[in-house]
Amino acid sequence: MTDAVGPGPVGDDHSPVDASEAMKMAALIERSLAGPLPCVSCRYDLKGLSILGVCPECGTAVRATILAVVDPHAAELQPIRSRWGVALGLIVWVVGALFAMTIVCASVARDWAGAGTLGLVPAEWLLSSRAVAACVWLSGLGAVMLVRPHEGISLRHRLMAAAAVVLYVPLGLVVLHLGDLAAESARAGAVVGVAPIVEHTIWRLTAFGLVLGILIGLRPNARLLVARSLALRTGRVDRQTMLAMCAAVALLILGDLITLLTLFVGGLLAEFCFIFGMGLMIIGAILLLIGLIGSAVDAARIARAVMAPAPGLGRVLGVGRGTKSE
Numbered sequence: 001m002t003d004a005v006g007p008g009p010v011g012d013d014h015s016p017v018d019a020s021e022a023m024k025m026a027a028l029i030e031r032s033l034a035g036p037l038p039c040v041s042c043r044y045d046l047k048g049l050s051i052l053g054v055c056p057e058c059g060t061a062v063r064a065t066i067l068a069v070v071d072p073h074a075a076e077l078q079p080i081r082s083r084w085g086v087a088l089g090l091i092v093w094v095v096g097a098l099f100a101m102t103i104v105c106a107s108v109a110r111d112w113a114g115a116g117t118l119g120l121v122p123a124e125w126l127l128s129s130r131a132v133a134a135c136v137w138l139s140g141l142g143a144v145m146l147v148r149p150h151e152g153i154s155l156r157h158r159l160m161a162a163a164a165v166v167l168y169v170p171l172g173l174v175v176l177h178l179g180d181l182a183a184e185s186a187r188a189g190a191v192v193g194v195a196p197i198v199e200h201t202i203w204r205l206t207a208f209g210l211v212l213g214i215l216i217g218l219r220p221n222a223r224l225l226v227a228r229s230l231a232l233r234t235g236r237v238d239r240q241t242m243l244a245m246c247a248a249v250a251l252l253i254l255g256d257l258i259t260l261l262t263l264f265v266g267g268l269l270a271e272f273c274f275i276f277g278m279g280l281m282i283i284g285a286i287l288l289l290i291g292l293i294g295s296a297v298d299a300a301r302i303a304r305a306v307m308a309p310a311p312g313l314g315r316v317l318g319v320g321r322g323t324k325s326e
């Protein structure tokens with residue numbers, strides 16, 4: 001069986017099984033270049049030349065340029081209609097989340113460093129939680145882009161992403177409520193996190209659960225965009241960052257649950273539970289922060305790839321899907 005679907009190796013001596021395939025092949029080979037294509041060695045625009053020709057400036061075979069610049073996966077990638085929308089959404093989504101997490105970590109760290117006397121005052125907790133909620137909602141606004149960045153995404157994945165976007169609403173509200181609770185205990189002179197408060201823990205677990213739901217829901221479509229960048233060979237971004245962040249949130253949940261055990265056991269065991277649980281939460285928070293920083297770097301890379309994708313063979317030759325999206 002000869003594979004007559006793609007253009008095949010240029011200039012290869014094919015022996016096609018029927019005449020129509022041979023005609024198709026011949027038409028493809030004779031076709032001149034439809035789009036702008038700078039020569040791989042001298043950047044001269046090869047537009048209009050035959051793919052069997054050579055660069056008039058430096059003599060490099062046109063085929064060499066095609067092999068060098070064409071993205072072999074471009075035809076598999078669905079065209080993105082709103083490149084600006086997707087790129088901007090991606091950045092806002094990740095940066096919003098990174099800012100939210102940074103403010104949370106900074107607030108908690110400062111409160112601990114102050115150890116009650118110099119820790120955050122109620123007004124600061126309220127301000128901090130409002131800023132976090134605003135960043136969370138901004139991130140959710142950016143995530144809207146992930147529901148359908150391009151055509152050809154399964155209904156299941158679109159629904160998962162849509163559900164994840166909806167979860168941003170309660171997440172912001174829970175953050176605001178946690179801020180109120182923290183302000184309340186600060187008013188009472190307590191340092192948040194020195195002894196577990198069941199109500200706080202329950203709301204924190206709710207927030208962690210929502211974050212987990214958001215990560216799981218957005219992951220399939222986010223990975224589609226990662227694949228886009230991979231195919232363009234702009235970087236090795238397939239680091240399973242979102243899966244790692246899920247694990248980090250799981251650590252936060254586990255740690256919080258273990259600290260809660262302090263209320264049910266006594267003595268040394270309670271102390272151990274508290275220290276161990278807190279340790280897990282600190283590690284989880286740091287891992288989540290690192291994951292978000294990595295995501296921000298990846299998002300910038302992917303946004304760049306979305307804005308300036310490499311051409312596919314179809315676009316260069318003026319055939320196939322790549323041309324009509326422009």
Ligand SMILES: [Zn+2]
Nearest residue numbers: 039042055058
């Ligand atoms: Zn040239």
